[in-house]
Amino acid sequence: MMRAWTLAILFLLCGSVVATGLIFSRGLAAAVALLLVFVLLAVVHSLLVFPRSIGASEAERRSAVDGRPVVFWRSGCKYCLRLRFRLGRSARELHWVDIWSDPAGAAAVRAVNDGNETVPTVVVAGRPYVNPSPEWVREQLRPSA
Template identity: 50%
Template sequence: MSHLLGRWGLSGVLFALAVAYGGARLADSRPVGALLLFGFFAVIAFVVSPWMFPRSVSAAEAERLSAADGRPIVYWRLRCPWCLRLRWALRGEAGRLHWVDIGMDPSAAVEAVPAVALNGTTLVNPTASAVRALARPG
């Protein structure tokens, strides 16, 4: 249960802020302000939620899968702004990558995140285009 709360905690807080601030503006008869505040916090809550991205696997599972299918492994951490930026940029291709949340798997020993690994090549804080090039078959 704590795993679920940890993964959804930030999204839950942001959504609660959306309801609270939006509701307060609505109660003050400011519907435009209510809509803007609710929309702002609700969108951020969705972006940082587990719904936005594929579920993470353990480092051992990612290494096994990567060896079998040749897909890169992305090591990331929740609440890391660079990781979230990369995840957002790769949202369309996220299914072609194996994601390892180092906060949930302490055995995933990487020095910095985001890091992308494939066949002995590791990119630290790569651009989305560099990850796409690494993920490209052939």
Template identity: 45%
Template sequence: MKRAWTLPMLLALCGAAGAAGLVLDGSTAGAVALLLLFFLLAGTHSPLVFPRPLGALEAERRSAADGRPVVHWRPGCRYCLRLRVRRGRAHTGPDPAWVREQLTG
């Protein structure tokens, strides 16, 4: 778990260091913009956006238990990230039975 947070923490620290340098030079607006950019990058590379993946067997087991479909994604994929951001984590799709019917029929 610690390894997953290494890159986001490094990005946040680099952004904070760069912002501190800009504040010392008198550019507060630039510092805020740089800090926001680095925090956004840190957030998109964190496990908050792409949680730890399950193995295929575990995903199939959970799908059989609760009826949810298995969604395949790849960490760092910009299309997967865009879909995750647009749909959100709390959004639910159609009924799994309906999806299975559409896929088999």
């Protein structure tokens, strides 16, 4: 679980160091502004922007019941961030599995990606799709007519 927070912690630490240096050279206002940028980067690259992750087996079970896609992701992945932000509120309707906190999820992703942990991998009706467009994923949430 700590690996998922590493990038966010690094952003906070670097921002703190740089802001401390700015306090002495350019003043408090510049330091606070820069620190806020680093805090924003830390939040965006943390687990906080994603819906709560569940285990791969639970996600597969829920998907079988409600037909919603399962998204395998990891923190720090720019493609996962793009998918999450472009889905907007629709992201809450998906089943999210963090492959860094769920070994079964990581194994499932490796099984469909030639041994690589390529994310986001979206599974719809048992079929995997690697890095699909957010629009396509949103369409999968609509009930078929």
